[in-house]
Each structure stands twice: as structure tokens, then as C-alpha cells.
Amino acid sequence: MINFHQVRKAYRVNGQDIPALQPSDLQIARGEVFGIIGHSGAGKSTLLRLINRLEEPSGGRIQIDGEDVTALDAAGLRRFRQRVGMIFQHFNLLSSKTVAANVALPLKLAGVLSRSAMETRVAELLARVGLSEHANKYPAQLSGGQKQRVGIARALATEPKILLCDEATSALDPQTTASVLQLLAQINRELNLTIVLITHEMDVIRRVCDRVAVMDAGVIVEMGSVADVFLHPQHATTRRFVQEAEQVDEGELHDDFAHVAGRILRLTFQGQATYAPLLGSVARETGVDYSILAGRIDHIKDTPYGQLTLALTGGDLDAALARLKAADVHLEVLR
Amino acid sequence: MDALTRLLHSLLPNVDWAEIGYASLDTLSMLGGSLLFTVILGLPLGVLLFLTGPRQMFEQKALYGVLSLLVNILRSVPFVILLIVMIPFTVLVTGTSLGVAGAIPPLVVGATPFFARLVETALREVDRGIIEATQAMGASTRQIVVNALLPEALPGIFAAVTVTAITLVSYTAMSGLIGGGGLGDLAVRYGYQRYQPDVMLVTVVLLLVLVQILQSAGDKLVVHFSRK
Ligand SMILES: Nc1ncnc2c1ncn2[C@@H]1O[C@H](COP(=O)(O)OP(=O)(O)OP(=O)(O)O)[C@@H](O)[C@H]1O
Numbered sequence: 366m367i368n369f370h371q372v373r374k375a376y377r378v379n380g381q382d383i384p385a386l387q388p389s390d391l392q393i394a395r396g397e398v399f400g401i402i403g404h405s406g407a408g409k410s411t412l413l414r415l416i417n418r419l420e421e422p423s424g425g426r427i428q429i430d431g432e433d434v435t436a437l438d439a440a441g442l443r444r445f446r447q448r449v450g451m452i453f454q455h456f457n458l459l460s461s462k463t464v465a466a467n468v469a470l471p472l473k474l475a476g477v478l479s480r481s482a483m484e485t486r487v488a489e490l491l492a493r494v495g496l497s498e499h500a501n502k503y504p505a506q507l508s509g510g511q512k513q514r515v516g517i518a519r520a521l522a523t524e525p526k527i528l529l530c531d532e533a534t535s536a537l538d539p540q541t542t543a544s545v546l547q548l549l550a551q552i553n554r555e556l557n558l559t560i561v562l563i564t565h566e567m568d569v570i571r572r573v574c575d576r577v578a579v580m581d582a583g584v585i586v587e588m589g590s591v592a593d594v595f596l597h598p599q600h601a602t603t604r605r606f607v608q609e610a611e612q613v614d615e616g617e618l619h620d621d622f623a624h625v626a627g628r629i630l631r632l633t634f635q636g637q638a639t640y641a642p643l644l645g646s647v648a649r650e651t652g653v654d655y656s657i658l659a660g661r662i663d664h665i666k667d668t669p670y671g672q673l674t675l676a677l678t679g680g681d682l683d684a685a686l687a688r689l690k691a692a693d694v695h696l697e698v699l700r
Numbered sequence: 701m702d703a704l705t706r707l708l709h710s711l712l713p714n715v716d717w718a719e720i721g722y723a724s725l726d727t728l729s730m731l732g733g734s735l736l737f738t739v740i741l742g743l744p745l746g747v748l749l750f751l752t753g754p755r756q757m758f759e760q761k762a763l764y765g766v767l768s769l770l771v772n773i774l775r776s777v778p779f780v781i782l783l784i785v786m787i788p789f790t791v792l793v794t795g796t797s798l799g800v801a802g803a804i805p806p807l808v809v810g811a812t813p814f815f816a817r818l819v820e821t822a823l824r825e826v827d828r829g830i831i832e833a834t835q836a837m838g839a840s841t842r843q844i845v846v847n848a849l850l851p852e853a854l855p856g857i858f859a860a861v862t863v864t865a866i867t868l869v870s871y872t873a874m875s876g877l878i879g880g881g882g883l884g885d886l887a888v889r890y891g892y893q894r895y896q897p898d899v900m901l902v903t904v905v906l907l908l909v910l911v912q913i914l915q916s917a918g919d920k921l922v923v924h925f926s927r928k
């Protein structure tokens with residue numbers, strides 16, 4: 366759906382080229398929710414805005430749906446942009462227009478629907494985002510979450526195939542964030558919409574994304590399925606984001622369990638394995654005792670996962686390790 | 701004559717109310733006519749200044765530099781000088797340099813650059829994010845101006861019209877100097893040249909009332925169109 370071939374971007378500031386995106390390759394599949402995470406200034410917005418050419422690439426090729434968008438002329442670009450919705454951190458709604466008029470704006474600009482068809486479509490969109498009764502209000506009369514819902518309805522107006530989200534939840538409180546993410550997940554499912562979202566919160570990635578790219582200083586340093594990246598982070602930047610999300614404090618991180626006796630393991634469960642009564646049966650069969658040193662059980666998108674750090678003592682240790690290795694879990698021996 | 705008229709007559713012995721009435725109408729038509737043309741010419745000029753300005757959609761250093769210089773030159777010429785310098789041009793356009801018709805061209809030329817700058821400033825106040833969101837919808841520059849920039853800047857534009865209208869009121873008074881007619885003309889001819897302070901007082905009070913009405917009407921419009 367979205368293909369980047371060695372795409373790079375440098376901004377010209379005072380006659381000097383300042384690189385914001387190093388040559389990068391990226392493939393995003395149709396219907397996927399793709400997350401981009403990175404610290405401030407990492408180049409996330411740059412990458413996202415290259416997709417609908419709000420920024421011109423300095424090099425490389427961008428293909429969307431097989432079409433080379435770097436080659437589009439002005440008119441072609443305008444038609445292409447009608448097929449790509451975008452929502453923003455600060456919503457960017459027109460304060461002079463009502464909610465309904467804001468949602469109708471992309472339709473009016475495209476100029477393909479009749480007035481009554483437009484009204485029907487706007488009513489549909491407002492119903493989808495749960496704002497039907499606010500149609501005639503002005504944005505200033507809405508809460509942040511409601512404004513972002515208007516933004517989403519507006520972005521969906523021209524039935525785009527791609528939705529770009531630039532920090533769409535960063536200005537919202539945790540509860541509102543959750544409901545907006547739920548709405549995004551729902552439209553992704555129901556409309557088979559490809560969503561590219563950028564954020565600096567791993568939690569946002571964990572809740573809605575299928576795959577994720579981690580950016581650092583204009584480079585994609587890690588990319589993969591959210592479960593892989595989240596549970597087995599490789600790059601230092603990724604590890605920091607995961608720790609932030611799990612609220613691991615520094616003390617816990619540097620605890621090497623020196624005072625704990627026995628073998629120390631980390632087990633990672635995913636999917637149905639999370640619910641299998643593995644530890645109890647291994648303990649019974651091999652006679653080892655286990656104590657849980659750290660752990661959490663949660664969801665990545667719709668998949669449950671668990672990660673436990675254990676100390677094993679007594680019994681037949683080798684048999685226990687063999688049993689765990691054979692089971693449907695990821696095993697790391699830490700000591 | 702009843703008591704009130706007698707009282708007025710004894711307080712303001714030189715005031716000819718019929719003449720005041722005609723002069724007021726002249727002032728209003730000069731104001732209305734010049735404001736209309738100022739907005740018609742100044743609004744596109746302001747939009748052009750904005751679009752070609754630094755880091756805007758149609759950034760054009762040379763064009764912006766020329767427009768900007770032209771606007772600055774016209775704004776730095778004292779209006780009284782403009783009135784005199786423009787006489788040949790005014791005669792060419794309206795056939796006369798006197799009366800309401802003769803006053804309008806210099807008023808428009810004096811106020812348009814001022815109004816255009818205010819429009820440019822009002823447009824710059826519009827959040828860049830709004831322009832970006834509209835661009836992302838696939839809007840052309842024209843569509844962005846018509847559907848996003850102007851509606852969003854409307855309160856600022858109404859404020860600009862108000863300030864310009866009030867500036868035009870004082871300009872119309874000055875155009876009395878070269879026979880432009882209106883209340884300013886009365887103030888100069890009777891109040892100043894013939895030393896009739898009562899005429900001066902009445903004209904000044906009427907001009908003050910006009911300015912007050914313009915300001916409060918403008919403020920109402922600004923508030924009405926501000927949805928923030
Ligand atoms: N229009 C621009 N002109 C010059 N430099 C820019 C421009 N836009 C971005 N940059 C620079 O490019 C780099 C990447 O910026 P970008 O906005 O993509 O970062 P980001 O990851 O989105 O950060 P944030 O989380 O703060 O939004 C930064 O160093 C930034 O200063």
C-alpha cells in the first residue's frame with residue numbers, strides 16, 4: 366500500500382541542508398495500523414508528511430497503491446490527497462465553521478457530491494464518531510476528545526484509503542486517549558482503512574498498532590510486529606520506550622537479583638499460552654520451586670501476553686528447563 | 701419659534717442646520733464610497749501580500765518586496781500631500797477634483813495600502829495548522845483562501861474595516877481643505893476661516909458621533925463572527 370524506497374528529507378535552513386530523515390525503506394500493508402514512535406525531533410512528522418507530500422522528499426521514491434506519488438503534478442497531487450485523510454495533534458478545525466460544516470469541507474472542496482448527498486454523508490460520518498447531536502456547534506464549544514472526533518469524521522469524509530495521524534492523542538487525557546484509539550481501531554476494522562500513526566507513547570502503539578517503526582535522529586532503528594518489538598526490544602531507544610510504557614523504575618531495572626538464590630529466567634507468553642497453567646504443572650512434575658520476581662500480564666492490541674521473571678530452586682532443574690523450552694513460551698535464562 | 705429653537709439659536713448663532721444636514725450627507729457618501737472601493741481593492745492586495753510573504757504558500761521575494769515598498773511609500777506620504785498630488789489623476793478619473801466625487805479617489809488611494817496591511821496581518825493570525833489541514837484535503841490555493849483563510853480571518857478583517865472607516869472619517873475632514881465638501885469642509889470654512897466656534901463645535905460633535913457609531917458597529921460584528 367505504502368512503499369518508501371530510499372526516501373530522504375533534508376530541510377534547508379539558512380542555506381544549509383539539515384537532514385531530518387536519512388534514506389529509509391518502509392512497507393506498509395493495506396489495512397494495517399502502522400505506528401511510528403520516536404522522541405521529539407526524531408523525524409516522525411517529517412516521515413508522515415512525506416506520505417501525502419505536505420513535505421517534498423529530497424530523494425528516493427514513494428509509491429502509494431502502486432502509484433509513484435513523487436511524480437504527481439499539482440492537479441494529480443490534489444486528487445491524490447483527497448484519498449488520504451489526516452488528523453492532527455491540535456485538531457486544526459476551522460473555528461469559524463460548525464461541526465457539520467467542518468466535516469463537509471473536504472466534500473465541498475472535492476466538489477463531486479450534490480448538496481443533499483453531502484448532507485447525508487455528513488450525518489453518517491457524525492453518527493459514526495458519535496457526535497450527531499453536536500452538528501451545529503462550533504469547535505470552541507467542544508471538548509478535546511470531541512474535537513478529535515470531528516477531525517476523524519472530517520478526515521474520513523472523502524472515503525480515503527489511508528489515514529495519517531500526527532500525534533492525534535497527545536493533547537488528550539488518558540481516558541479520552543483510550544476512547545479515540547478505540548474509535549481508530551474500529552474504523553480500521555470496519556473500513557479496512559490503512560492507518561499510519563505517530564506518537565511518543567509506547568502505550569498508544571501497544572493498544573492499536575499491528576507493526577511499529579522506532580525512529581531516532583532521522584533513522585528507523587527498529588521495525589517489526591508490535592509484539593516482537595515490545596517484548597524483545599533490540600535497540601536502546603526502543604528499550605527506553607518499553608520501560609516508560611511499563612513504568613519500570615530505575616531501581617527495578619538495575620536489580621540483578623543478587624540476593625536471590627537459584628536460576629533466574631524470564632518467560633514471555635503470547636496469545637492463548639498466556640492462559641495455560643504451565644508453571645504449576647512444571648513445578649509438580651519436576652519438583653522445582655519457583656518464586657516470581659517481577660512480571661506483568663496485559664494486552665498488545667487484541668493479543669494477551671505475559672512476561673514473568675522467575676527464580677527456580679530445588680528439584681530437577683534441567684528437566685524443568687527442558688519442559689519450559691518445549692512449551693509455547695519464549696525462554697531467556699538470565700542467570 | 702418655540703423655546704427650544706430659540707435657545708439653540710442663541711447658543712449657536714451661526715449654525716445653519718440645513719447646511720449641516722447637507723454636509724453630513726456628503727461626509728456619509730464620501731465615507732461609504734471610499735470605504736467600498738478601499739475594501740474592493742485592499743482585500744485582494746492584502747491577500748496577495750499575505751500569500752507572497754515570507755514562508756507563505758506563494759512566497760515570491762521580488763513581488764512581495766515591490767508590493768511592500770509601494771504600500772509603504774503610499775502610507776508614508778501625508779494625506780494632505782496625497783490630496784494635492786492626486787488632483788490631476790482625480791480629474792482624469794471622475795472629471796472633477798471637487799465635491800464628493802473628487803474626494804473619493806484620494807481617500808481610496810490613501811486608505812487602501814493601510815487596509816491591505818491590516819488584512820495581511822489578520823491573515824497571518826490564522827493558525828498555520830488550518831492551512832495545512834486544508835492543503836491535506838487537496839485544496840487549491842484559491843480554495844484555501846476562499847474556504848479557510850478568509851472565513852477564519854473574518855473577525856480580524858471586520859476589525860480592519862472598522863479602523864479603516866474611522867481613519868477615512870478623519871481623512872474626509874481633511875479633504876475639506878481642497879474643497880471636498882462635507883463636515884470637515886464646514887469646520888474649515890466657517891469654524892476656522894470665519895472664526896465661528898459654534899459651527900466648529902457642532903461639526904466636531906457630529907464627527908465624534910459618527911466615529912462612535914462606526915466603532916461600536918464594528919465591535920459588534922467582530923464579536924458576532926468570533927467563534928473562539
Ligand atoms: N520546516 C522545517 N524547517 C526546518 N527544519 C525542520 C522543519 N520541520 C522539521 N524540521 C527539523 O527536522 C527534524 C525532525 O522534525 P520532525 O517534526 O519530523 O520531528 P518529530 O519526530 O515529529 O518531533 P515531535 O515529536 O516534536 O513532533 C527536527 O530536527 C526539526 O527541527
Ligand SMILES: [Mg+2]
Pocket residue numbers: 409410411
Ligand atoms: Mg511531530
